[in-house]
Amino acid sequence: MKNKLKLLLFVPAFLLSSCNFTYSYVVAGLDASSGSGDVIDDGIEDSGTYDIKIWVDDAIVDLTRTQVQQFVNDNGTKYKINLTIEPQSEGNAASSMLQDVTEGADIFAFAQDQLARLKVAGAVAKLNSTYLNLVSERNSEDSVKAATIGSSVYAFPLTNDNGYFLYYDKSVISDEDAKSVTTIMAKCKAKNKTFNFPARGDGFYSASYFLGAGCKTSWDINEETGAFTAYHDNFHEANGLKAAKGLREVADKSVVSTDAIASRLGERSAALVSGIWNYEVAKNRLGDNLGCAELPSYTVDGETIHLGSYDGFKLLGVKPQVNSKKASVCRKLALYLTSETCQTERFNTVSWGPTNVKSSQEEAVVNHPGLAALAKQHEYATIQSQCPGTWYLHLATTAKAIETSSTDAQLQAILTNYKNGLPDLLSDD
Amino acid sequence: MKQYSDLELLRLSRSQKFGYKVGLFFKRIPLWFKNLGIKIWGFIKGIGLGIFNWFKTIIMTFIQGDWKTKVSYFVMGFGSIARGQILRGIIFALFEVVFILYMVFFGGHYLSRLYILGEVESAVDAESGTIVYGENSFNILLYGVLTLFFIVAFIYTWNLNIKQNRISEQIIKDNKKLETAQDDLRAMVDKEFHKTLLAIPTIGILIFTVLPIFFMILVAFTNYDANHTPPLNLFGWVGWDNWAQLFTWTNSDGASFSMTFGQILLWTLIWAFFATFSNYFIGMLIAMLINKKGIKLKKLWRTVLVFSIAIPQFISLLFVSNMFKTDGIINGILGTHIDFWGNAILARITVIVINLWIGVPYLMLVVTGILMNIPADLYESANIDGANPWQQYSKITLPYMLFITGPYLLTSFTGNMNNFNVIYLLTGGGPNVQEYYGNAGKTDLLITWLFSLAVNDSNYKLAAVIGIMVFIVVAVLSLVVYNIIPSTRNEEEFQ
Secondary structure (H helix, E strand, O other), X not given: OHHHHHHHHHOOOXXXXXXXXXXXXXXXXXXXXXXXXXXXOOOXXXXXXXXXXXXXXXXXXXXXXXXXXXXXXXXXXOEEEEEEEEEOOOOOHHHHHHHOHHHOOOEEEEEHHHHHHHHHOOOOOOOOHHHHHHHHHHEOHHHHHHOEEOOEEOOEEEEOOOOOEEEEEOOOOOOOHHHEHHHHHHHHHHOOOEEEOHHHOOHHHHHHHHHHOOOOEEEEEOOOOOOEEEEEEOOOOHHHHHHHHHHHHOOOOOOEEOOOOHHHEOOOEEEEEEOXXXXXXXXHHHHHHEEEEOOOEEEEOOEEEEOOEEEOOEEEEEOOEOOHHXXXXXXXXXXXXXXXXXXXXXXXXXXXXXXXXHHHOOHHHHHOHHHHHHHHHHHHEEEOOOOOHHHHHHHHXXXXXXXXXXXXXHHHHHHHHHHHHXXXXXXXO | OOOOOHHHHHHOOHHHHHHHXXXXXXXXXXXXXXXHHHHHHHHHHHHHHHHHHHHHHHHHHHHHOOHHHHHHOOOOOHXXXXXXXXXXXXXXXXXXXXXXXXXXXXXXXXXXXOXXXXXXXOEEEOOOOEEEOOOOHHHHHHHHHHHHHHHHHHHHHHHHHHHHHHHHHHHHHOOXXXXXXXXXXXXXXXXOHHHHHHHHHHHHHHHHHHHHHHHHHHHOOEOOOOOOOOOOOOOOEOXXXXXXXXXXXXXXXXXXXXXXXXXXXXXXXXXXXXXXXXXHHHHHHHHHHHHOOOOOOHHHHHHHHHHHHHOOHHHHHHHHHHHOOOOOHHHHHHXXXXXXXXXXXXXXXXXXXXXXXXXXXXXXXXXXXXXXXXXXXXXXXXXXXXXXXXXXXXXXXXXXXXXXXXXXXXXXXXHHHOOHHHHHHHOOOOOEOOOOHHHOEOOOOHHHHHHHHHHOOOOHHHHHXXXXXXXXXHHHHHHHHHHHOHHHOOHHHOO
């Protein structure tokens, strides 16, 4: 009723986008198989039957179902889980949770930049010391930092690959060409192909120019309320001007497309800046011609600047439960789903980069071309921290405005507008 | 100022006439305000008198009524049952019981919290990962309003119950027979059949339309946004704060909400104007072309055009949106890299043009029927009088069309103001610009901006303010235009 009314009130057209497909499936533990060592005992007696709803990306719905079954088996059929798995992109998890937290999933995957929103809405709770120790022990330091607000950790690290790197077609662009934006664009232009780089359309990518030039942005969060209280941002200063000048180069619409679509590689497109989620498609399109590398450099006033990027992570959140036994089961399940076993399985199935220390040291992971490129870019990358979701839109608008300006004074005016817009992004109260 | 008679007025020069009219206009302003004042006072007086009379009747009925009537003031339906109208009595009594139960077990609580929208916050226990939900401002507001509705319904029914007693007493005094349950039931499908038919739609509209509208209006006076999202967080009343934002013209150095609202409203009106009239005239032109004698394959042309209606807009518009990208098909054919969606003016023109492709077929279908209804003798006599095609169009076809389709034009204008699909699916409101607040874009209509504020930013309070403003703009426009257009007058007057 409440949800329906909300729709009536504000978002009639939301109906279009809310056509989710629901998979319902009952996992009944029948036979106990050997444990994998990922089962933990926190001393809470919680055997029983639970209705658990999980949101994960479409690509791992089936895998997750198997893993939940495995969890049940490992625990010696102590649990009976009535499982509902719904495909939900990690980018939209927060928006969907915020519609109505009580109706949202119990366990859900999300991109780390949504952590603050989820915390404000009460969709995630702090991890207690037992879990905090296990999570910190098993996962890379950066990934745990990604799940941290203030001094507390709020979610389980899931993947370390929510950053971006360069895909290119070796038949058009040589490994050496791939080191510079200018040559990539020249080679693409010569072959009448596009360089797909969303730097002007998406703040997450626009940031690469600014971060590369040495700009910094960080936002203070009130740990109690999750509200953004202050910002420290120097995108409008001298380094920002360099970045803005660099961005003007990719405003050439005859070569650069802002669509990050991997399926165009090899056909209309010869290079793409995107993340590991496009690896399989890119591989299928280009085969042996697929090149993966760290991001290229851009040149401003004779100075060569390597593009920066965000090192982003995907996290697994557990919604605070009314029932403490269910809360315990959900946390155990989330811990299991982010364990070494599950992360390795996920890498093997969909090439998602593990945050688990052991899992990420496996040979296959280290040698994976996409993940290797991401690892090389890591040197120039900034750990993505919490900022208001609208900041990315604000930055994209700024990058968009840059394309029509020609003089330094105009660029500076745009950057000043950017700075002046920042206070509006802070939380009201 | 001297009042001229009609004859005197005709003798004045053009400039004198103008000066006279301007003078007259200013002279009439105080009078206009005086009349307005009188009307408002009359309205308030009317309401006051109505309430006074109602109380008087209620009190007089109590004083003059018999004991059965007196008891009915507290036990609804008692009088009816005591006088043998069992069915009516039971319904009244049942309603009172339901009302009391509702208030005690459900509504009373929400109503009592409505003034503050909840104080008890939810508590998350990090150690066990559990939550104890506190009060839910959303539910308090929603059910609080529902309870208010219920109270109004109760007062209405209670009044009805008193009225029944008064009437029954009078009937008995006049030695006439009271209506029995059988009579009542028969009346429901006979004399009172309209009420039977309308009961369900009315209740439906109250719950699914009027209640949400009330709710939305009230949200505009709260701080319901991303940081005040139930069930974890509470939101509360903030009075006119959100409205102050709408009427504050400066907001530090950044983009202001009020300026953005003004710009988007202006574009919404421009868009609605062009979207409506471009479709109207081009649709009419195509219909006339196809209707012309000598045009072959009429049915084929119509069918081809109607194809664009057959494909769901959701699919076709998303596809067209991709076609117009810098590396899309259109640029491929033209051999260019025009940024249709990136340039504000170009994007605005493009959406209007694409909208033609969607809207023209509808117009063509509507107009075809009307064209066939214009009496052919009008054209024949025009031909004999030597009128050229343009004269025939402007003196016969167009006036006739405008007369018939006046209300259609009005609804399509208001419909275009809220044309969410076309804008959202084609441009998503973009291109976004730095001058606009809240990541609004140059092709955003108020309705798409409202959507992104509510869905992307969870800024329900400002979305509600915009929603109310949209309603006001549309309502005022519709009322004014509806009263101007000739279609609402007598058809006989149409010459």
